Amino acid sequence: MYLTRFPVNTARTEARRLLGSPHFLHGAVNMAFPAAPPRDDQAPRVLWRVDHHSGSGRADLFIVSPVRPDLTHLSEKAGWPTLEEPGWTTFAYDEFLETLTTGDAWSFRLAANPIHHVRKSGTSKDSPTKRTAHVTRRHQVGWLLQRQQQAGFEVLRKPADRQLIPGHDDGAGDEHEVIVHDRLPLQFRKREEAGSRNDVRLVRVTFDGRLRITDANALRRTLTHGLGKAKAYGCGLMTLAPVR
Structure with missing residues (x-):
């Protein structure tokens, strides 16, 4: 690699x-x-x-x-x-x-496409779902936290004195060492032909934070296979740097 x-x-x-x-x-x-x-x-x-x-x-x-x-x-x-x-x-x-070891802490950056699947209102639970972007910071951080265990890491928690609401675990990211920036909605066409139906719409965000490795092998896979969807369009790549 x-x-x-x-x-x-x-x-x-x-x-x-x-x-x-x-x-x-x-x-x-x-x-x-x-x-x-x-x-x-x-x-x-x-x-x-x-x-x-x-x-x-x-x-x-x-x-x-x-x-x-x-x-x-x-x-x-x-x-x-x-x-x-x-x-x-x-x-x-x-x-x-090969130097990554379970228990070590690192700073990280991840560009990702946080999505979820929803059904149209009024439809049955058996109806098809469609892919929809998370657009709020709360849900975007929640998307990351839902995937951290399988991806081989855990986002570090802030000390209580650095939280906006100490002791309040709202799942929105305030209690975690992660920020979200460059939240960018993208729309582009795969082909230049007029009337093409190959339009692509996605939301790309950047996460910066600190993590602890919980499964070194799983994290190696995350770093080399990517995390989430839209990998062809600049999403999914996580990189690590020493914690300052």
Whole structure:
């Protein structure tokens, strides 16, 4: 497994076009590999996420992949192609994954698509459901907390003196070390043809927080397979950093 960081040159027109369309950026990421990414749920997959830096206008593209990517095409269109050094950095991710130990604490960042399934009002319990985005912070954090055990971690709790309502476990995230930001509704078309029905709508949010590893093997799977839906469109990638 490999972890790659690609600084995006947001002054370039093509870079802004890619950042404005998860569909285009998904295609550009896939073109970094000579063979099509595996679609087997049991195999590690290509995951990506864009981190925007508030105030500076800069952005970084992160990619986790089972093989080393070649981002020459992205460097030419959305990077700094005249630099002597490659415009991206790739790390051997397996070495880091093997260091993860149950009980350790880490800071984390996750871009995700928190959803739930609902039925139309007035329909029976046997009627089909549809996928609907969580739009409030309370429900978005609740979505994350519902998945933490299976994903191999637990979000750390705040000390009582840092909670807005000490001792009140409302499940909304105030009692946990997690914030939600960049809550962004996205709508784009997979194809350019007029009248196409391939419109995609999703809500992407970013979670920043602190976690403790409860199952190192399960967390390794989360880091290499992703968490939640819409992984092709920049959701699902969690990364870790030392706790400050």
